Amino acid sequence: MRPLRPGDPHAVGAYQVTGFLGEGGQGSVYRGFAPSGEPVAIKMLHARFADDVSAVRRFRREAEAARRVACGHRTAAAGSPSP
Secondary structure (H helix, E strand, C coil): CECCCCCCCCEECCEEEEEEEEECCCEEEEEEECCCCCEEEEEEECHHHCCCHHHHHHHHHHHHHHHHCCCCCEEEEECCCCC
16 A cells, blocks of 8 residues: 555545555545445546546446455445546
């Protein structure tokens, strides 16, 4: 895990963001904590895809699949960041 970069969110909804895990073509992944204190991975769709209906649909499918196979780890999918 790396420290948050300038411009990275410190919170996403009710989730606290504590570090940067990585980035791919679709979005960025962060380490964070749920309101319960449970650690989570938070993936955010890149802002450039916010208006791309098919990209958002793929992102949601991927997030749902991650939830089903989390194997004891929690995932939290967020949409695109606010500009």
